[in-house]
Amino acid sequence: QVQLAESGGGLVQAGDSLRLSCAASGQPFSNYAVGWFRQAPGKERDFVATISIGGGRTDYADSVKGRATISRDNANNTVYLQINSLKPDDTAVYYCAANWATLTRIESDYDYWGPGTQVTVSA
Numbered sequence: 001q002v003q004l005a006e007s008g009g010g011l012v013q014a015g016d017s018l019r020l021s022c023a024a025s026g027q028p029f030s031n032y033a034v035g036w037f038r039q040a041p042g043k044e045r046d047f048v049a050t051i052s053i054g055g056g057r058t059d060y061a062d063s064v065k066g067r068a069t070i071s072r073d074n075a076n077n078t079v080y081l082q083i084n085s086l087k088p089d090d091t092a093v094y095y096c097a098a099n100w101a102t103l104t105r106i107e108s109d110y111d112y113w114g115p116g117t118q119v120t121v122s123a
Helices: none
Strands: 003-007 010-013 018-025 033-039 045-051 058-060 068-073 078-083 092-099 117-122
Touching: 003 092, 018 033, 018 092, 018 117, 033 068, 033 078, 045 068, 045 078, 058 068, 078 092
Parallel strands: 010 117
Antiparallel strands: 003 018, 018 078, 033 045, 033 092, 045 058, 068 078, 092 117
16 A cells, blocks of 8 residues: 655745645555646546656646646655646645556546645735
8 A cells, every 4th residue: 555645735826836746655656657636626626647657658637738747756756746837727735646557537546645735826
């Protein structure tokens, strides 16, 4: 079993950039594909980005494509999500999640979840 913990959230202004981190413990992170999801107030949790085990394949939601970069450092058991040109619509709790080897946008495919980190973007 792997435990996940997100960090890097906070209050930023529109146009700023933010890098979120997802640190894993318990098992080698290199065994898992990792995804980022977000949930805005009053809305369902949505897919943001995902990265394959080795980092060679990525996928992004249209809402962040061109502004976000997902990357991973398996040696340090960490996955990152960098979002540039932040907008108020990016305000949400951001979650990272891990699954056994599948690059997927589907929330139910993920086995392990972190508790989330709040990102608030002011206009």
